[in-house]
Amino acid sequence: MSIWFQPTTIEQVNAMFAGVRDISQHLDLRLTEIGDDYLRGTLPVDERTRQPFGLLHGGASVVLAETLGSVASNLVVDTSKFHAVGQEISANHLRSVRSGRVTGTARPVYLGGRSQVWDIQIHDETGKLTCVSRLTMAVIRAVASKAAP
Numbered sequence: 001m002s003i004w005f006q007p008t009t010i011e012q013v014n015a016m017f018a019g020v021r022d023i024s025q026h027l028d029l030r031l032t033e034i035g036d037d038y039l040r041g042t043l044p045v046d047e048r049t050r051q052p053f054g055l056l057h058g059g060a061s062v063v064l065a066e067t068l069g070s071v072a073s074n075l076v077v078d079t080s081k082f083h084a085v086g087q088e089i090s091a092n093h094l095r096s097v098r099s100g101r102v103t104g105t106a107r108p109v110y111l112g113g114r115s116q117v118w119d120i121q122i123h124d125e126t127g128k129l130t131c132v133s134r135l136t137m138a139v140i141r142a143v144a145s146k147a148a149p
Contacts, residue, residue, distance in 0.1 A: 002036045003108060004075050010034045013071065024067055027060065031071065037108065039072040042101045056097040056130070061104075061122055065091060065133035068106035069118035073137040076111055084116060084137040091133040100125040106135075114139050 013031055017024070027048050033040040041064065043049060049060035066089055073084035102122050109117040115138055122131040 003111065004034075005078055008034060008075055013039075013075070023063055027063060029064060029067055031068075032103075034075075038105050039068050039075070040103060040105045041068050042103045044101050045097050045099050050098075054098055056102065058091065058093050058131075061093065061102070061131040062089060062091050062133065064102065064104045064122060065089065065106070065120040065131070066135060068104050069120055069133075069135035069137065072106045072108070072118060073116050073135075073139075076108070076116065077139060079142065081142055082139050083142050084139050086135065087115070087138045088136040089133060091131055093131050095124070095128055095130045097124045097130050102130060104131075109134075112139070 010031060010033055013034060027043060029041060029043050031039065031041045043060060043064045045056045049057055051057040066086060070084065070086055077084055102124055104120050104122040106118050106120045109119050115136060118135040118137065120133040120135060121129060124130050
């Protein structure tokens with residue numbers, strides 16, 4: 001059984017962000033797959049995402065984790081009434097990565113009316129676990145935006 005508020009394909013998810021210029025675009029973060037209870041995406045390990053020692057920067061792993069968890073979190077709620085916003089994130093960096101693409105998978109731990117907790121696991125191209133992240137999202141009432149003067 002699907003956890004999403006409405007049936008959604010990865011093409012529809014990506015279309016929501018078409019033309020948006022943010023850190024995800026800058027880092028070439030790609031949303032690649034959606035299942036009944038997970039969202040998956042990838043991030044390159046290159047000059048944009050490496051730290052000075054040539055390894056994947058821990059902050060880049062956190063960007064991947066928070067993006068996957070945040071997008072997934074908002075796909076669970078009725079965004080005409082609610083928004084899910086990041087409240088806390090932690091990450092344990094378990095193994096270094098020097099090149100290729102890493103793949104993150106976000107799955108819910110808890111989906112409540114006011115908060116959500118997501119587990120995001122990141123693997124290298126050989127399938128080895130490189131990072132485990134936990135993301136807490138606050139579910140808040142959507143506020144109608146006012147037009148800018």
